[in-house]
Amino acid sequence: MMRNLLTSLALLGFSAATFAADAVAQTEKQATNWHAIIMFCIFVALTMGITYWAASRTKSTSDFYTAGGGITGFQNGLAIAGDYMSAATLLGLTAMVYTQGYDGYIYMLCFFAGWPIILFLMAERLRNLGKFTFSDITAYRLDQGKVRTMAAISSLTVVCFYLIAQMVGAGQLIKLLFGLEYNVAIFAVGILMMVYVTFGGMVATTWVQIIKAVMLLSGGTLVMVLAMSQFGFSFTTLLEKATSVHKLGDKLMYPGSLLKDPVTAISLGLGLMFGTAGLPHILMRFFTVTDAKEARKSVLYASGFVAYFFNVIFLMGLAGILIVGQNPEFFEGGTIGGKLIGGGNMVAMHLAKAVGGNMLLGFLAAVAFATILAVVSGLALAGASAISHDIYARVIMKGQASEATEIRVSKIATICLGAVAIVLGILFEKQNIAFMVGLAFGVAAAANFPVLILSMYWRGLTTRGALLGGYGGLISAVLFVLFSKSVWVDVLGNAAPLFPYTQPALFAMPVAFLLAFIGSKTDSTARGKTDLEGFDDQWVRAQTGFGAASAANH
Amino acid sequence: MSTEMYQRMKANPKFQDLVARRSRFAWTLAFIVLAMFYGFVLVVAFNPTSLGQPIAEGSRWTVGVTAELLMFIFFWVLTAVYVKRANTEFDALNQEIIKEAWKDKK
Numbered sequence: 001m002m003r004n005l006l007t008s009l010a011l012l013g014f015s016a017a018t019f020a021a022d023a024v025a026q027t028e029k030q031a032t033n034w035h036a037i038i039m040f041c042i043f044v045a046l047t048m049g050i051t052y053w054a055a056s057r058t059k060s061t062s063d064f065y066t067a068g069g070g071i072t073g074f075q076n077g078l079a080i081a082g083d084y085m086s087a088a089t090l091l092g093l094t095a096m097v098y099t100q101g102y103d104g105y106i107y108m109l110c111f112f113a114g115w116p117i118i119l120f121l122m123a124e125r126l127r128n129l130g131k132f133t134f135s136d137i138t139a140y141r142l143d144q145g146k147v148r149t150m151a152a153i154s155s156l157t158v159v160c161f162y163l164i165a166q167m168v169g170a171g172q173l174i175k176l177l178f179g180l181e182y183n184v185a186i187f188a189v190g191i192l193m194m195v196y197v198t199f200g201g202m203v204a205t206t207w208v209q210i211i212k213a214v215m216l217l218s219g220g221t222l223v224m225v226l227a228m229s230q231f232g233f234s235f236t237t238l239l240e241k242a243t244s245v246h247k248l249g250d251k252l253m254y255p256g257s258l259l260k261d262p263v264t265a266i267s268l269g270l271g272l273m274f275g276t277a278g279l280p281h282i283l284m285r286f287f288t289v290t291d292a293k294e295a296r297k298s299v300l301y302a303s304g305f306v307a308y309f310f311n312v313i314f315l316m317g318l319a320g321i322l323i324v325g326q327n328p329e330f331f332e333g334g335t336i337g338g339k340l341i342g343g344g345n346m347v348a349m350h351l352a353k354a355v356g357g358n359m360l361l362g363f364l365a366a367v368a369f370a371t372i373l374a375v376v377s378g379l380a381l382a383g384a385s386a387i388s389h390d391i392y393a394r395v396i397m398k399g400q401a402s403e404a405t406e407i408r409v410s411k412i413a414t415i416c417l418g419a420v421a422i423v424l425g426i427l428f429e430k431q432n433i434a435f436m437v438g439l440a441f442g443v444a445a446a447a448n449f450p451v452l453i454l455s456m457y458w459r460g461l462t463t464r465g466a467l468l469g470g471y472g473g474l475i476s477a478v479l480f481v482l483f484s485k486s487v488w489v490d491v492l493g494n495a496a497p498l499f500p501y502t503q504p505a506l507f508a509m510p511v512a513f514l515l516a517f518i519g520s521k522t523d524s525t526a527r528g529k530t531d532l533e534g535f536d537d538q539w540v541r542a543q544t545g546f547g548a549a550s551a552a553n554h
Numbered sequence: 555m556s557t558e559m560y561q562r563m564k565a566n567p568k569f570q571d572l573v574a575r576r577s578r579f580a581w582t583l584a585f586i587v588l589a590m591f592y593g594f595v596l597v598v599a600f601n602p603t604s605l606g607q608p609i610a611e612g613s614r615w616t617v618g619v620t621a622e623l624l625m626f627i628f629f630w631v632l633t634a635v636y637v638k639r640a641n642t643e644f645d646a647l648n649q650e651i652i653k654e655a656w657k658d659k660k
Contacts, residue, residue: 102618109622113591116629120584239614253616254606255598262599269595296637303633307626540560543573546652547556
């Protein structure tokens with residue numbers, strides 16, 4: 001029983017593996033929350049309207065995958081923030097600050113620090129080289145069929161693990177916030193996602209993400225301001241009061257147990273930073289803007305929103321210690337310090353209720369649901385594009401597929417992915433899936449990122465090197481997680497883990513880079529020679545953007 | 555046709571200049587972020603208690619909170635600095651290179 005909520009929430013977007021063990025709680029179905037349901041229905045009605053409008057503008061493959069490349073930097077920045085910040089950001093991290101204090105803040109910095117790196121080293125090249133998927137870049141001068149198949153497999157692996165985590169988390173969360181049955185919640189999320197993506201493609205997905213980001217930012221800010229007003233807007237007062245009542249006392253502001261050994265700390269930092277730079281649904285967003293200029297602006301806005309919101313969360317968590325943690329109304333049986341009603345992840349929700357009543361609680365619950373929808377839609381679109389654009393159009397049809405059939409295939413792929421997500425969501429309901437997001441980030445960091453960055457920066461990368469590095473990173477990331485405590489012990493029930501660390505990145509990333517290096521250096525095939533010759537043109541295009549996929553007028 | 559254009563751009567000294575300047579700038583900024591971030595991670599791993607100290611006698615602000623808040627702000631400022639320079643200076647140079655490559659063609 002005591003397994004799922006915190007874990008699954010954490011999972012909604014985070015590498016929960018490290019705090020899975022101590023942060024698990026099963027959700028209980030709550031009374032139906034009408035405020036939340038009404039506000040959520042308004043959100044669904046609005047986004048359905050947008051989807052209807054978007055459907056009429058989604059005709060070509062470019063419309064479907066990248067909204068015609070006509071999104072502005074500001075819009076895309078909001079959409080990236082909406083794609084990146086999941087319900088776990090709002091609920092999981094608020095709860096983490098509430099219980100662990102400063103540790104939560106460290107985590108947030110890890111999730112943020114990847115963004116400047118993405119800007120400096122990747123953003124403009126992604127836009128200049130890519131068209132619909134990041135495999136367009138890895139396969140640019142390499143063997144199309146083989147490299148795209150590899151990139152599509154690792155993309156789909158990331159998408160599937162991330163989807164399972166999101167779906168299970170969504171089911172638990174909605175059961176808790178809205179008082180709906182788990183299965184009803186899973187079907188609702190799965191079906192809404194299919195409708196957004198199949199009818200509206202990237203245009204609808206982008207707007208769902210933008211609206212959600214605005215709701216999340218404004219809802220969080222409102223709660224934070226109302227909460228801070230109780231402390232005269234003084235951070236010092238807040239800290240003083242929080243440390244005086246918290247059971248950790250002054251230790252609240254010390255790094256605690258989460259990052260206790262150096263290997264885990266560094267591996268986590270690597271995994272989160274480079275995992276972010278290898279997530280297919282995030283990378284895909286860079287192809288929706290007009291040019292490299294707008295791609296850079298996207299990161300500027302996105303990272304600004306993310307950094308701002310993480311600091312809001314930190315204040316919400318600290319304020320929660322006093323406003324929620326000292327109010328018997330929010331504890332089961334009314335005993336302060338006992339079990340929070342609804343489980344540990346309800347801190348943000350209780351805080352909303354305490355400072356803004358049922359209306360604000362309803363709004364924040366609707367925000368959480370909208371958040372899940374926005375993230376799963378982005379994932380589904382990234383997965384569908386790997387199937388239809390990479391595997392169907394480029395590998396199977398060798399570029400001969402018509403746009404109409406390619407779109408049809410991607411719609412079928414979206415529906416299949418939606419169905420898979422619903423089935424897996426139901427199958428995994430009672431499982432401890434703490435490792436899933438860790439695995440998704442691990443695979444993204446070890447399989448997607450190394451090949452992607454090498455293909456852009458290293459002339460010497462050949463098809464053979466890319467395949468070895470990509471598959472090697474994928475397999476090693478999966479095996480490291482499989483043999484770690486979070487799967488080998490917690491899921492499979494063995495006595496001791498075969499691999500002592502929960503974070504794979506520090507080990508799997510070097511494997512990928514090394515294999516790619518050796519595979520390329522020892523490659524004396526004719527194909528390898530062609531691969532090297534293609535680098536010059538690719539390099540000039542990456543730098544200047546000349547010949548890059550241009551925007552449609554929208 | 556594209557290959558021809560790419561070769562002409564590559565031969566342009568301005569292209570070499572652009573690549574050198576932009577790469578140096580991007581890698582310098584990336585290095586600053588990586589050094590600060592992993593430096594911070596190492597402090598968390600090896601000397602966590604130092605982060606819990608108050609920044610001044612009697613203050614509730616700890617070294618850790620202050621350092622992190624500054625990093626959030628500083629990293630974002632660096633992104634703004636990069637975007638500013640890349641979108642004006644570098645992009646202008648870039649446009650010149652493309653224009654000159656077209657002109658050579660005619």
